[in-house]
Amino acid sequence: METNETASTTETLNASGGPIRNAGRLELLKRSFPLATLVLLIVIFSILSPRFLTFGNLLIVLQQGTVLLVAALGMTFVIMAGSIDLSVGSIVALAALLTALTADRLGAAAIIPAIAVGAAAGWINGMLLAKGKVPSFIATMGAMVVYRGIVLLFTRGAPVSIEDEQFLDTYTNRTLGIPHSVIIGLVLTLVAYGIINRTVFGREVRAIGGGERVAILTGIQVDRVKISMYVLLGALCGIAGLLQGARAMAATAQLGEGLELDVIAAVVVGGTPLTGGVGSVVGTILGVLIITLLSNGMNMIGVDPYLQNIVKGIVLVCAVFVTIDRKKIGIIK
Amino acid sequence: MTLTASNLHKSYGQTRAVHGVSIELRPGTVHAIVGENGAGKSTTLRMLAGAERPDAGEMTLNGARYAPPSVIGAATLGVSLVYQEITINRSLSVAENIFIDRLRMFAGRLGFIDRRRMESAAQAILERIGAQISVSSDTGRLNLGELKCIEIARALSTSPKILLLDESTAYLDHREVQAVLRVISELRGQGMTIAFVSHHLDEVLAVADELTILKDGQFVGTFRTSEIAPREIHHRMVGRELAKSIYPPRPAKDPGRTARDPVVLEISDVAVGRELNNISLDVRAGEILGLAGLKGAGAEALFAAICGDLPLRHGSMKLVGGSYAPSSPTFAWRQGVAHLPGDRNNEGLIAEFSVLDNLVMARPPHHGPVFDRAAAAAIAGDLIAQIGIKAQSVDASCRSLSGGNLQKVVIGKCLAIQPRLLLLNNPTRGVDIGARAEIYRIIRQKAAQGLAIILSSEDMPELIGMSDRLLVLRQGYVTHRIETAADATEHDIIGHMA
Numbered sequence: 001m002e003t004n005e006t007a008s009t010t011e012t013l014n015a016s017g018g019p020i021r022n023a024g025r026l027e028l029l030k031r032s033f034p035l036a037t038l039v040l041l042i043v044i045f046s047i048l049s050p051r052f053l054t055f056g057n058l059l060i061v062l063q064q065g066t067v068l069l070v071a072a073l074g075m076t077f078v079i080m081a082g083s084i085d086l087s088v089g090s091i092v093a094l095a096a097l098l099t100a101l102t103a104d105r106l107g108a109a110a111i112i113p114a115i116a117v118g119a120a121a122g123w124i125n126g127m128l129l130a131k132g133k134v135p136s137f138i139a140t141m142g143a144m145v146v147y148r149g150i151v152l153l154f155t156r157g158a159p160v161s162i163e164d165e166q167f168l169d170t171y172t173n174r175t176l177g178i179p180h181s182v183i184i185g186l187v188l189t190l191v192a193y194g195i196i197n198r199t200v201f202g203r204e205v206r207a208i209g210g211g212e213r214v215a216i217l218t219g220i221q222v223d224r225v226k227i228s229m230y231v232l233l234g235a236l237c238g239i240a241g242l243l244q245g246a247r248a249m250a251a252t253a254q255l256g257e258g259l260e261l262d263v264i265a266a267v268v269v270g271g272t273p274l275t276g277g278v279g280s281v282v283g284t285i286l287g288v289l290i291i292t293l294l295s296n297g298m299n300m301i302g303v304d305p306y307l308q309n310i311v312k313g314i315v316l317v318c319a320v321f322v323t324i325d326r327k328k329i330g331i332i333k
Numbered sequence: 334m335t336l337t338a339s340n341l342h343k344s345y346g347q348t349r350a351v352h353g354v355s356i357e358l359r360p361g362t363v364h365a366i367v368g369e370n371g372a373g374k375s376t377t378l379r380m381l382a383g384a385e386r387p388d389a390g391e392m393t394l395n396g397a398r399y400a401p402p403s404v405i406g407a408a409t410l411g412v413s414l415v416y417q418e419i420t421i422n423r424s425l426s427v428a429e430n431i432f433i434d435r436l437r438m439f440a441g442r443l444g445f446i447d448r449r450r451m452e453s454a455a456q457a458i459l460e461r462i463g464a465q466i467s468v469s470s471d472t473g474r475l476n477l478g479e480l481k482c483i484e485i486a487r488a489l490s491t492s493p494k495i496l497l498l499d500e501s502t503a504y505l506d507h508r509e510v511q512a513v514l515r516v517i518s519e520l521r522g523q524g525m526t527i528a529f530v531s532h533h534l535d536e537v538l539a540v541a542d543e544l545t546i547l548k549d550g551q552f553v554g555t556f557r558t559s560e561i562a563p564r565e566i567h568h569r570m571v572g573r574e575l576a577k578s579i580y581p582p583r584p585a586k587d588p589g590r591t592a593r594d595p596v597v598l599e600i601s602d603v604a605v606g607r608e609l610n611n612i613s614l615d616v617r618a619g620e621i622l623g624l625a626g627l628k629g630a631g632a633e634a635l636f637a638a639i640c641g642d643l644p645l646r647h648g649s650m651k652l653v654g655g656s657y658a659p660s661s662p663t664f665a666w667r668q669g670v671a672h673l674p675g676d677r678n679n680e681g682l683i684a685e686f687s688v689l690d691n692l693v694m695a696r697p698p699h700h701g702p703v704f705d706r707a708a709a710a711a712i713a714g715d716l717i718a719q720i721g722i723k724a725q726s727v728d729a730s731c732r733s734l735s736g737g738n739l740q741k742v743v744i745g746k747c748l749a750i751q752p753r754l755l756l757l758n759n760p761t762r763g764v765d766i767g768a769r770a771e772i773y774r775i776i777r778q779k780a781a782q783g784l785a786i787i788l789s790s791e792d793m794p795e796l797i798g799m800s801d802r803l804l805v806l807r808q809g810y811v812t813h814r815i816e817t818a819a820d821a822t823e824h825d826i827i828g829h830m831a
Contacts, residue, residue, distance in 0.1 A: 199702045207694060210683035217642065217680050218695045218746065219666030277685055 033322045034271050034286040037315070041290060045297035052300050059179070063247070065292035066185040067092070069285065070240040071259065072266040073192040074233030076284045079267050080196070081229060082209040082276025083129065083136040088237050089259035090147035091121045093251070095241025097151050100160040100251035108170035115238040121147055122234020126227035144260065152253050159252040162245055171246035181243045188236065193281040195232075205229055209276025265312070266291045269319040290315070334395050334411055334494035334526055335359050336381060341390035343376050350376040351387075352550040356528075358495060363521050364528045365541035365558075368570050369765040371735060373550040374530040375417070375499055381528065382414035382497045383407030394495075413493035417500040417530075421480045427468045428455035431487045458486045463519040464512065476628065478509020485516055496520065498529035500763075502536060506628045506791040508831060514540045532765065534563055535794075546570055571767055579770040580798030581777040583819065594618045595653060597754050597785035598639070603648035608634035610809040611648070616754065616785040621776070623800025623818055624789040625826045630806040632789035633675065636756045639787075640672040641665040653753065666695050671747035675758035675789075681743040682731060689713040689727040691742050696750045716745040721771050737768025744775060755779070757788045761795060773799060793823040805829040 046053040071088050078085050095114040103110040121143070128139035162168065171180055196202040204225045207215040216222050245251045270287025272279040294315065298308045336358040343351040351373040358364050358381075366374045379385040381392070383401030392399040394410060401407035404414055421430050428451045432438065439451040452468045459466050464482040466475065475483070481501055488496055498517075502510045510533075517527060517540050531537050537544055538558060546553040546569045553569050594617040601613045609631035616622045624632040637643035639650065641659030650657045652668055659665040665672070674680035682691045689709055698708035713727040722741045724734060731739060740760065747755055760776070761769045776799065780786055790796050796803060797818055805813035805826055813829035815821045 198704055200697050200699045200704050201702060203690070203694075203697060203704055207683060207686070207690075210686055211679070213680050214683050215694075217640070217662050217672060217674055219661075219663040220694070221661070221663050277683065 030322055031271065033319065034269060034283055034290065037269070037319075038286055038290050038293070041293050041297060045293065045300065049297070049300040052297060057296070057300070059177075059182075061289070061292050061296050062182045062185075063179050064296065065288050066179075066181045067240045067244045067247075068259070068262055068266055068292060069185045069288045070188055070236050070243065071233075071263045072270075072284050072288050073188055073281065074229075074236035075263045075267045076192065076196070076270075076272055076279050076281060077202075077205050077229040078136075078233050079264070079272050079274060080209050080276060080279030081205045081226065082212065082274075083226070083229075084140065084264065084274070085122075085125060085136065085230065085233055086140040086260045087121065087125060087143040087147055088233070088240075088263050089256040090144045090151070091118050091234055091237040092241040092244060092256035092259055093151045093253070094118070094121060094147050095238040096245035096251040096255050097154060097160060097241075099242045099245045100162045103162045103164040103167040103245075107164055107166040110164075110167055111239065111242055114242040115235045118234040118236070118238025118241065119231045120234065122230040122232070122237070123227060125234070126230030129230070130223035130226040148253075148257075151251075151255075155251070155253045157253050159250045161250040163249075168246060168249065171243060181247070184239065184243065188239070189281060189285065196279060196281055201225065201228065206277060206279065209278070211277070262291055265316045265319075269316060271319075274320070287319075336392070336394050336399065336412065336495050336526065338377075338381060338387075338392045339390060341377065341380055341392070342388045343373075343380060343385060344388055349550050351380070351547075354390075354545075354547060354550075354552045356381075356545050356552075356555065358526045358528050360494075360526050361521055361524045362526065362542045363517060363540055364526075365537040365544040366528060366530045366547065367534070367537055367544055367566065368547035368553075369767055371549070371765075372547040372570070374547055376550075377547065378414070378497050378499050378528065378530050381407075382412060384414065408491045408493065411492075411494040413488035413491055413496050415481075415484050415488045415496070415498045415501055419477060419480050419484070421472060421483055423473045425472065426452075427459075427466065427470060427472055427475075427483055428452045430472060430483055431455045431458065431490050433487070435490070454490075455486070458489055459483075461519075461523075462486060462489065462516045464516055476509055478505045478512045481505060481509070481513050482516055485513070489520075493525075495526040495528075498527070500530050500532065502531060502533065507793070507827065508627050510536065532763065534566060537566075538563065567766065578798065579766065579773060580795075581774050583777075583801065584781055594620065594783075596651075597653055598657075598787075599651040600635075600639075601649055601651075603635070603638065603650065604646040605631075605634040605638045605643055606646060608809055609638070612806075612811055613648075614804060614811075616787055618753070618783045618785050619780055620801050621780050621786045621788055621799055623796040623803040624787060624806060625793070625796050625803060625830060626789075626806030627830055628791070629808075630830070631809045632806055633758065634809075636672060636758055636787075636789065639665065639754075639756060640670060666750060669750065669753040670756070671695070671750055671752035671754070672756045673743050673747055673758060673760055675762065677736075677739055677743060677762070682739060682746065684731045684739070687728045687730055688717065688722065688724045688734075688742055691731060692716050692727075692745045692749055695746055712749055713745075716749060720745050720748070720775055735765075735768075737764040737772075740764050740772065741768065741775075744772065748775075748779065753785060755784055755786045757786060757790075759790050759792070760788070761790075761792065793826060796826070797821050797823065807831070 051057060071092065075085060075088065095118045098117045099110045099114045102113050125140050125143050128134045129136045173180055204220050207220055208222055208225060212222060244255060266287035267284050268274060269290050270283030272283055294312060295308065298311065339355040341351055341354045354373060354377050366377060368374050376385060380387045383404050383406050401410060432451060436446060439447045441447040456468045462485060466479050466482060502513055505513065514536060521527060541558050543555060544558055545555045546566065548570060596615045597618050599615045603612050604610050608629060612635060626632050634643060638645055641662045641664050678684060692713045693709045698705040698712065710727055717724060720741045722745060723738050731742060761772055764772065776786060788799055800818035803815040803818040803821055804811050807830055
């Protein structure tokens with residue numbers, strides 16, 4: 001039996017067709033890349049700005065990052081399944097608008113319509129992909145424009161302010177010095193972590209990303225799982241929209257514009273490859289921190305705002321460069 | 334041209350893939366390289382072709398030192414390699430595929446490709462190898478055997494003197510294999526030096542003049558095919574005496590008992606898509622029903638219908654007496670119908686996932702929505718022991734496993750749901766002989782425990798050796814029913830297939 005043992009190892013090496021001597025080291029680099037980037041950023045910004053590494057500023061970073069985090073948690077599922085959602089920014093705007101319209105009457109309970117509208121928008125995306133077989137890139141690109149259009153149609157471009165005291169208290173006050181939005185973000189993070197790592201659903205999402213055909217033929221209800229994950233992402237975007245609205249005390253037609261890129265960037269920079277099959281909540285947290293710190297830090301040290309986009313773009317491409325699995329061709333389903 | 338290699342060594346990290354292999358390829362001779370998975374066959378061939386550089390050892394071409402820097406370098410010296418995988422681009426024409434790396438050769442005055450000149454050059458090569466393919470055929474409609482012939486034509490388009498073929502028949506069916514073997518014989522007649530790697534001893538015996546046996550990366554010996562018995566080859570490949578047959582004995586047949594065994598699946602007058610027409614069959618508990626037929630003859634369509642992946646066009650199915658109309662694979666698996674697909678890497682399992690992830694994929698143990706990892710580990714551990722999967726742990730990535738072990742994982746995934754019906758589509762494709770015997774043992778053992786099995790295979794000896802009854806399909810119809818598969822001959826089956 002021992003000879004067979006060696007035989008099987010050899011076969012793997014043969015099959016890969018080339019030297020994989022460096023595979024271990026490369027794998028390590030891939031995995032530690034997000035954390036290393038984060039540490040590097042913190043070190044650089046701390047040196048360049050004395051105000052950067054202060055409790056006050058870090059709290060601001062967390063607050064700034066919460067909306068991104070909540071949406072990125074949902075996006076982690078979608079990307080893990082090998083799909084994408086470009087409509088998250090628009091869903092956030094839609095939810096913020098509904099929050100603003102209902103906060104006066106519902107107070108803190110305005111979170112219910114916010115989640116509902118987000119989930120509904122996600123459901124439509126999921127149906128388009130799963131039942132309509134429209135590639136998610138196209139389906140959600142269309143949805144992005146439509147959802148944003150609905151917001152524009154309702155607001156006619158004018159902001160809708162949120163004045164309800166109870167609502168604002170609930171979502172912007174602090175407990176023990178920590179903003180409620182940050183607490184909500186942390187709770188949702190734990191929930192997302194549990195779903196990805198401990199549930200059958202999380203495994204099914206991963207299996208779809210790892211090999212959709214295998215998942216289908218093994219009896220996984222691929223359509224249902226896909227719709228569910230888009231509903232989940234939509235609902236999280238609903239919460240993100242509410243938090244963003246609460247922070248700005250208003251819903252505007254431009255709210256959340258371009259957010260989809262930051263969300264996708266955060267997930268990918270965190271090490272979840274667009275090819276699917278792999279995904280990590282911890283990575284997404286790191287990705288969100290990297291994206292947020294990058295903006296925050298560059299503002300602190302006074303980098304030209306126009307230059308900031310260039311830096312962000314380079315970081316994103318570098319992350320994909322390091323983490324992508326080149327054995328799979330990166331098609332977004 | 335004569336290509337010799339002596340005392341070749343190649344290691345990847347700690348693993349010695351090839352350790353002291355010597356080989357001599359002579360003009361007008363077909364030389365087979367055989368051995369189990371991991372014996373070093375492909376590595377040896379790839380070193381000869383310039384795809385890998387040996388760590389040590391000498392190679393000479395017609396007496397001169399030969400150290401090709403790359404596959405292209407080797408090709409310019411007259412040594413051409415045909416890869417194991419099909420590398421034809423189906424959106425290009427036959428001629429474009431053949432000259433894909435040298436389209437410039439056919440550039441006209443304005444830089445446009447002179448299609449007529451290119452196509453006549455391509456057709457000349459195809460005719461030279463005796464492949465009955467027209468350059469005007471649509472590559473999208475050619476079968477795998479024809480594509481393989483086009484790849485051989487591509488390798489020949491650089492006018493090599495030596496042709497190396499790596500597992501060229503691995504994904505081909507009987508008819509396609511015959512076409513490739515014909516091409517090989519044709520080329521030998523023209524004085525070409527040919528070496529090929531194969532898992533199938535019958536192919537080797539059919540076409541090779543000489544064969545070199547490797548085992549665990551080491552050179553066992555070179556023999557004239559006419560002077561060595563198949564059993565001897567097996568023995569030297571595996572390094573131990575194999576049982577007389579790799580197929581486990583069938584349980585003694587008792588007609589009374591067979592009639593009492595419940596019918597698990599009953600199919601009446603079923604038609605599926607355009608591929609399958611009016612088929613009726615039944616499978617009883619404890620029985621292995623074999624399906625013979627060329628690709629596209631209907632076995633795959635039948636499996637797709639039974640596992641809920643394709644709808645029925647006509648007819649009905651019954652599972653243990655009750656009406657059975659699977660709307661999706663999910664439904665089929667829930668009813669206890671497990672399916673091992675023919676394409677292990679794209680349909681059978683997810684190679685990046687762990688052994689455990691794959692084994693419990695069909696029915697993950699859970700409490701409510703929460704995955705029960707402890708139970709999953711127990712199930713996976715059981716299956717690993719029962720099936721003899723050689724993995725470091727349940728959490729080992731499937732990427733680290735050999736073909737035979739991967740297939741055992743797929744079988745394990747099917748058995749994990751304790752199915753009542755198991756559909757096997759070419760369960761030993763690309764699996765070496767040692768693992769094959771183990772897979773056969775498991776299949777037979779499960780049948781003896783009352784599982785109903787339908788086995789579709791392109792491997793004739795396997796069908797005859799494993800099936801209790803056999804159906805032969807041709808172009809969507811059952812052309813022949815054999816009640817006692819043990820008495821069937823390959824000749825008889827093939828006669829009804831083609």
